[in-house]
Amino acid sequence: MKLSEQYKLIKFKDLGDERGNLVVIEGDGMDIPFDIKRVFYIYGSDSTVVRGQHANRYTEFLLVNVSGSSKVKVDNGFEQDIIELNQPGMGLYIPSMLWKDMYDFSADSVLLVMASRHYDETEYIRDYDAYIAESREAK
Numbered sequence: 001m002k003l004s005e006q007y008k009l010i011k012f013k014d015l016g017d018e019r020g021n022l023v024v025i026e027g028d029g030m031d032i033p034f035d036i037k038r039v040f041y042i043y044g045s046d047s048t049v050v051r052g053q054h055a056n057r058y059t060e061f062l063l064v065n066v067s068g069s070s071k072v073k074v075d076n077g078f079e080q081d082i083i084e085l086n087q088p089g090m091g092l093y094i095p096s097m098l099w100k101d102m103y104d105f106s107a108d109s110v111l112l113v114m115a116s117r118h119y120d121e122t123e124y125i126r127d128y129d130a131y132i133a134e135s136r137e138a139k
């Protein structure tokens with residue numbers, strides 16, 4: 001499958017009014033394709049830091065820069081795309097088995113991540129060559 005069909009940029013409902021903005025993200029196929037089991041957020045990473053550098057065998061993710069900006073490089077072993085996240089109402093859906101790097105964090109970046117599974121280190125592939133081998137084997 002083409003990389004551009006694997007990840008998705010999703011725009012969420014903004015129920016803002018004169019009091020300010022309110023963005024809603026519902027799981028289970030409503031706004032995003034999975035049920036949310038875990039939430040974490042990354043902040044205080046600066047523009048020199050590269051995070052991620054792994055693929056997950058099972059977990060799907062949704063990434064939202066609720067403040068500031070960052071870039072995400074996704075890689076399926078054949079193609080790579082770079083997506084800039086800089087809007088609190090916009091999320092990047094990443095399916096399982098895509099390699100991902102997060103970098104170029106602005107000083108005010110708060111990167112909110114929603115995940116379809118609980119944390120399990122054994123489903124992480126942290127070696128790029130091993131990822132390539134395993135993703136090709138699965139085809």
Ligand code: TYD
Nearest residue numbers: 038040042050051052053054102118119120
């Ligand atoms: P790491 O995978 O390096 O984060 P990133 O994907 O942003 O590069 O995680 C840092 C540490 O936190 C590592 O020891 C694993 C641990 N961790 C958890 O215990 N639970 C979690 O949900 C996450 C994302 C990480």
